[in-house]
Amino acid sequence: MHVLLEGVRQQIAEQKMDSIKPRKSLVEQTYEILLNAICTGELGPGERLTQDEIAAKLNVSRQPVNSAISILKANQLVADTGRRGVIVTPIDRDLFQSIYEFRSVIEPFAVRLAGMRLPESAKNHAGAILESGNAAVRSGDVGAMLQADIDFHEMIFRWSGNPVIENSMRINWHHIRRSMAVVLKDPDAALPVWKDHADIVDHLLAGDTEGATAFMHNHIEKAHSRSRTALEALEPSE
Amino acid sequence: MHVLLEGVRQQIAEQKMDSIKPRKSLVEQTYEILLNAICTGELGPGERLTQDEIAAKLNVSRQPVNSAISILKANQLVADTGRRGVIVTPIDRDLFQSIYEFRSVIEPFAVRLAGMRLPESAKNHAGAILESGNAAVRSGDVGAMLQADIDFHEMIFRWSGNPVIENSMRINWHHIRRSMAVVLKDPDAALPVWKDHADIVDHLLAGDTEGATAFMHNHIEKAHSRSRTALEALEPSE
DNA sequence: TACCCTTATTTCGTATACAAAATTCGGTAT
DNA sequence: ATACCGAATTTTGTATACGAAATAAGGGTA
Numbered sequence: 264m265h266v267l268l269e270g271v272r273q274q275i276a277e278q279k280m281d282s283i284k285p286r287k288s289l290v291e292q293t294y295e296i297l298l299n300a301i302c303t304g305e306l307g308p309g310e311r312l313t314q315d316e317i318a319a320k321l322n323v324s325r326q327p328v329n330s331a332i333s334i335l336k337a338n339q340l341v342a343d344t345g346r347r348g349v350i351v352t353p354i355d356r357d358l359f360q361s362i363y364e365f366r367s368v369i370e371p372f373a374v375r376l377a378g379m380r381l382p383e384s385a386k387n388h389a390g391a392i393l394e395s396g397n398a399a400v401r402s403g404d405v406g407a408m409l410q411a412d413i414d415f416h417e418m419i420f421r422w423s424g425n426p427v428i429e430n431s432m433r434i435n436w437h438h439i440r441r442s443m444a445v446v447l448k449d450p451d452a453a454l455p456v457w458k459d460h461a462d463i464v465d466h467l468l469a470g471d472t473e474g475a476t477a478f479m480h481n482h483i484e485k486a487h488s489r490s491r492t493a494l495e496a497l498e499p500s501e
Numbered sequence: 502m503h504v505l506l507e508g509v510r511q512q513i514a515e516q517k518m519d520s521i522k523p524r525k526s527l528v529e530q531t532y533e534i535l536l537n538a539i540c541t542g543e544l545g546p547g548e549r550l551t552q553d554e555i556a557a558k559l560n561v562s563r564q565p566v567n568s569a570i571s572i573l574k575a576n577q578l579v580a581d582t583g584r585r586g587v588i589v590t591p592i593d594r595d596l597f598q599s600i601y602e603f604r605s606v607i608e609p610f611a612v613r614l615a616g617m618r619l620p621e622s623a624k625n626h627a628g629a630i631l632e633s634g635n636a637a638v639r640s641g642d643v644g645a646m647l648q649a650d651i652d653f654h655e656m657i658f659r660w661s662g663n664p665v666i667e668n669s670m671r672i673n674w675h676h677i678r679r680s681m682a683v684v685l686k687d688p689d690a691a692l693p694v695w696k697d698h699a700d701i702v703d704h705l706l707a708g709d710t711e712g713a714t715a716f717m718h719n720h721i722e723k724a725h726s727r728s729r730t731a732l733e734a735l736e737p738s739e
Numbered sequence: 740t741a742c743c744c745t746t747a748t749t750t751c752g753t754a755t756a757c758a759a760a761a762t763t764c765g766g767t768a769t
Numbered sequence: 770a771t772a773c774c775g776a777a778t779t780t781t782g783t784a785t786a787c788g789a790a791a792t793a794a795g796g797g798t799a
Binding site: 526527528561562563564565585 | 752753754755760761762
């Protein structure tokens with residue numbers, strides 16, 4: 264049924280310890296799998312999640328599935344429906360607007376703070392991110408492009424030195440991914456995005472904080488109107 | 502042991518249906534009880550949460566407790582400690598600073614939006630909130646004062662018409678409550694707070710959006726410096 | 740044929756049970 | 770007395786089991 268959920272048991276079984284971290288619990292793994300399925304659209308808006316089905320697919324018991332769904336519910340990614348189980352939250356265009364309205368203030372603010380607190384590693388880090396972004400654009404892989412975009416903006420957030428900014432955006436990224444997976448059909452629009460990113464970094468590294476802030480503001484506004492028109496074209500039902 | 506947790510079984514047993522809503526699940530109730538215990542300081546920073554103990558105290562099984570803790574973990578209110586269970590996240594003064602830095606931008610922005618989208622019910626709603634705030638100050642109940650303060654700011658957020666703003670602050674309120682429960686020993690400082698609130702509302706209702714925005718910015722800055730000095734006085738260990 | 744009432748099936752919420760991991764405690768050897 | 774090793778105890782994570790609620794199905798009657 265859901266392709267991405269197939270063969271997950273192997274991943275869980277392998278459990279390669281990529282770090283010191285204790286291996287992730289089944290709850291965390293189940294959460295991440297479901298989150299990803301929702302964000303990529305594999306689990307579509309309105310679709311029902313049945314615990315038995317998911318548990319069987321992942322070869323785990325219903326218990327971790329139940330906990331994972333509790334977290335998804337707390338993050339507004341699924342919603343209670345009357346009495347029986349949960350459904351994937353419908354994609355809400357108004358929410359999308361609100362997220363960009365929010366970003367239009369938060370992202371320039373993050374740039375301004377970043378200008379004051381730029382770490383030494385900034386130049387190297389930025390180079391790597393910009394490179395991976397351009398590589399993603401060349402590859403044409405929409406998922407990779409989205410991830411690179413998120414990575415770029417989270418880099419700015421981290422430079423800002425204010426963890427609350429990154430935290431406040433974490434949930435929003437999920438919703439953005441969900442909408443973008445629908446919107447981002449033509450990758451041609453992705454090229455100017457990375458030109459913007461490079462401009463922002465250049466001005467930041469050159470010490471022109473205010474310039475970089477203005478660039479970021481402009482960048483968000485452009486992204487907003489671009490995706491808005493794409494969404495409207497997609498669903499003409501106003 | 503923990504007084505606030507006592508007698509909860511009765512609350513759970515009563516289950517008076519105050520609305521159409523299906524009665525809350527044990528997971529939700531457990532989550533709220535634990536959240537409240539953490540925010541009021543009854544469960545102190547660093548304290549360990551043992552599932553058996555909590556389950557026994559609440560007369561429920563470990564299952565809902567486990568799920569509730571998963572959500573607390575996702576909200577950064579408890580943290581994994583090595584291998585055995587979780588502890589209440591230590592109060593982080595830097596996080597507190599970051600929250601106020603964040604608010605210094607978000608709250609004025611919310612006021613600006615509210616000025617553009619003020620609902621008709623605003624006047625009545627504001628009157629009730631301001632009244633309950635002053636009542637809380639008169640009563641001297643620190644918890645009630647905190648709740649009234651949160652209610653006021655959430656009212657502004659709702660007026661802003663942007664749900665992302667309110668969502669992004671939801672977790673922050675928990676941390677603010679936690680720190681404030683420590684700080685707010687002298688309620689004398691609470692009076693000017695509600696003068697500020699009244700000023701903001703007055704200017705908003707009079708159509709002076711920019712004035713209200715400036716008042717809000719000033720209000721947050723004052724609250725920030727006030728609580729910062731209180732915190733520093735409390736823990737001189739810089 | 741359409742509607743309603745009764746029964747069967749799904750599916751969730753919660754409790755209980757079991758096994759693995761980690762800590763603590765006690766005993767022995769140096 | 771101290772350090773180290775092993776058994777007993779805690780405590781968690783996960784699986785299984787059970788009961789309740791809601792939907793779906795089926796049959797009888799108007």
